[in-house]
Amino acid sequence: MKFTLQIWRQANNKAQGKMVDYQIDNINANMSFLEMMDVLNDQIIRKGEEPVAFDHDCREGICGMCSMHINGRAHGPLKLSTTCQLYMRNFTDGETITIEPFRAKAFPVLKDLIVNRGAFDNIQAAGGFISVSTGQVKDANNIPINKEDADMAFYAAACIGCGACVAACKNASASLFVSAKVSQYALLPQGQTERNERVLAMVNQMEVEGFGSCTNTGACEAECPKGISISNIARMNRDYISAAISAK
Amino acid sequence: MEVKNKIGFLNSGIGQKVTMALTGLFLCIFLIVHLTGNFQLFHHDSGLAFNEYAVFMTTFPPIKFVSYGLYAMILYHAFKGLHLAYKNTKARPVKYQVEKASANSPWTSRYMGVLGTIILVFICTHMSNFWWEYHNGPIPLTKYETSLVNGTMTASTYVGEIAGKKLEYNNADNTLHTVIIKDLYVVVAEAFHNIGLVILYVLAMAALGFHLVHGFQSSFQTVGFNHVRYTKVIQAIGIYVFGIAIPIAFAAMPIYFYLLSIHLI
Numbered sequence: 001m002k003f004t005l006q007i008w009r010q011a012n013n014k015a016q017g018k019m020v021d022y023q024i025d026n027i028n029a030n031m032s033f034l035e036m037m038d039v040l041n042d043q044i045i046r047k048g049e050e051p052v053a054f055d056h057d058c059r060e061g062i063c064g065m066c067s068m069h070i071n072g073r074a075h076g077p078l079k080l081s082t083t084c085q086l087y088m089r090n091f092t093d094g095e096t097i098t099i100e101p102f103r104a105k106a107f108p109v110l111k112d113l114i115v116n117r118g119a120f121d122n123i124q125a126a127g128g129f130i131s132v133s134t135g136q137v138k139d140a141n142n143i144p145i146n147k148e149d150a151d152m153a154f155y156a157a158a159c160i161g162c163g164a165c166v167a168a169c170k171n172a173s174a175s176l177f178v179s180a181k182v183s184q185y186a187l188l189p190q191g192q193t194e195r196n197e198r199v200l201a202m203v204n205q206m207e208v209e210g211f212g213s214c215t216n217t218g219a220c221e222a223e224c225p226k227g228i229s230i231s232n233i234a235r236m237n238r239d240y241i242s243a244a245i246s247a248k
Numbered sequence: 249m250e251v252k253n254k255i256g257f258l259n260s261g262i263g264q265k266v267t268m269a270l271t272g273l274f275l276c277i278f279l280i281v282h283l284t285g286n287f288q289l290f291h292h293d294s295g296l297a298f299n300e301y302a303v304f305m306t307t308f309p310p311i312k313f314v315s316y317g318l319y320a321m322i323l324y325h326a327f328k329g330l331h332l333a334y335k336n337t338k339a340r341p342v343k344y345q346v347e348k349a350s351a352n353s354p355w356t357s358r359y360m361g362v363l364g365t366i367i368l369v370f371i372c373t374h375m376s377n378f379w380w381e382y383h384n385g386p387i388p389l390t391k392y393e394t395s396l397v398n399g400t401m402t403a404s405t406y407v408g409e410i411a412g413k414k415l416e417y418n419n420a421d422n423t424l425h426t427v428i429i430k431d432l433y434v435v436v437a438e439a440f441h442n443i444g445l446v447i448l449y450v451l452a453m454a455a456l457g458f459h460l461v462h463g464f465q466s467s468f469q470t471v472g473f474n475h476v477r478y479t480k481v482i483q484a485i486g487i488y489v490f491g492i493a494i495p496i497a498f499a500a501m502p503i504y505f506y507l508l509s510i511h512l513i
């Protein structure tokens with residue numbers, strides 16, 4: 001297959017970026033999108049130019065690193081998929097493909113397609129954990145948990161923090177991410193003791209980082225590679241409202 | 249865990265959206281009240297019921313009180329909504345070159361500010377057409393005389409002045425009931441002889457419908473209500489009742505008076 005690629009090139013955080021066109025040929029339909037990018041970089045390096053910088057790690061859809069906005073969509077056209085799980089057969093031969101970094105004030109571009117998603121780490125550090133005193137390992141069955149709650153907590157915990165929700169949202173809101181991280185504890189008994197403090201701390205940090213607010217467009221849910229539901233956002237709002245009016 | 253609720257509820261994005269949702273839902277309730285009242289326009293009574301209703305709405309103290317709250321909420325909802333929409337554009341300073349938002353979200357959800365602005369322009373026109381006229385303009389007076397013997401009613405223009413908006417009395421032998429009242433009905437009926445105004449009203453009602461197709465269900469999500477079954481019911485109410493039925497019923501009024509004016513009905 002052959003493609004025209006239009007890729008955002010930006011030398012560093014301060015530099016002015018622009019879209020640059022590349023032609024690429026002899027691409028196997030069963031290559032992943034990132035493998036196609038590797039072939040392109042190989043071609044660029046052979047010419048003695050600077051390869052396109054992009055984030056990736058596991059290449060199996062679980063680490064959330066491979067942020068790319070492809071043809072106007074976070075992680076490209078395929079549903080429930082990260083960029084590394086996107087294959088060239090999902091495109092048509094001869095197509096022009098635009099590749100941009102995830103855009104948000106809270107996700108500054110570091111270089112080319114790489115953005116700094118440290119804002120997510122700051123939100124997690126603000127409250128996305130359970131304080132436990134370490135000691136003997138307890139029997140896992142000591143605390144009974146309803147199967148449905150366990151499943152729902154698990155679905156929320158499936159969030160890989162990739163940032164597609166922010167990238168897809170017209171307001172660059174982090175609500176889906178934060179709500180998933182709030183919900184995975186709010187649904188479990190272990191999360192109850194710090195439930196109010198957690199949601200207050202994480203929502204506050206989300207504000208501090210400069211994300212937009214949620215207008216319930218549902219774009220995040222539609223683009224999330226893990227299919228995280230916006231019902232988590234309703235839970236976060238509910239918890240935030242009740243924590244705010246019952247603050248000690 | 250250290251709690252840092254520095255921002256405060258009403259300054260947080262969620263808190264502000266909650267106030268948007270609550271004012272929006274209040275406005276939805278107002279729409280139902282306003283619509284039921286306006287159905288008096290369709291009575292074939294030369295406007296008596298509608299005019300009585302207008303007097304009631306503008307003089308009964310609890311309703312007057314609520315109506316000032318309503319004006320405040322409209323202003324709050326409109327300006328906060330536009331403010332949030334503006335702030336949200338700042339959360340993405342560098343835009344995408346290519347953005348395929350239609351693939352992931354309904355357009356109504358992305359154009360709430362635009363739809364709201366159309367509604368705001370409409371509300372201003374509407375208030376100056378009728379509210380301002382009713383309170384400050386020269387409104388004609390109409391005299392309705394109803395026979396207490398056989399119930400027949402005649403309406404005629406009343407030349408002269410009355411104190412207040414309405415004067416009501418029976419004749420000495422209790423056979424004739426007379427109401428002299430500010431005739432807002434005729435102001436409404438004549439305003440809609442103007443096809444331009446009719447078109448503005450119909451377009452504004454379309455904007456209102458689209459605003460509520462997204463807005464009604466969205467407000468429940470904002471306040472934290474999301475349920476496997478009931479959310480579908482709320483979405484259906486948002487689409488069919490607030491998105492379609494109510495705007496069509498409102499739009500029917502200018503259309504009705506326009507058709508009357510050109511003798512089509």
Ligand code: HEM
Pocket residue numbers: 214215216265266268269271272273275276279325326327329330332333360361363364365366367368459460462463464466467468470471
């Ligand atoms: C009768 C008139 C109106 C009704 C019944 C109404 C109702 C609603 C409702 C129920 C919502 C959803 C709130 C939420 O998502 O939580 C909403 C949102 C919104 N409204 Fe209105 N509205 C009206 C007029 C206006 C006007 C005049 C404006 C602006 C000029 C406006 C601007 C907005 C905006 C921008 C939003 C989206 C807010 C957001 O998602 O952050 N609305 N409206």
Ligand code: FES
Pocket residue numbers: 055056057058059060061062063064065066082083084085
């Ligand atoms: S590289 Fe890990 S999810 Fe794509």
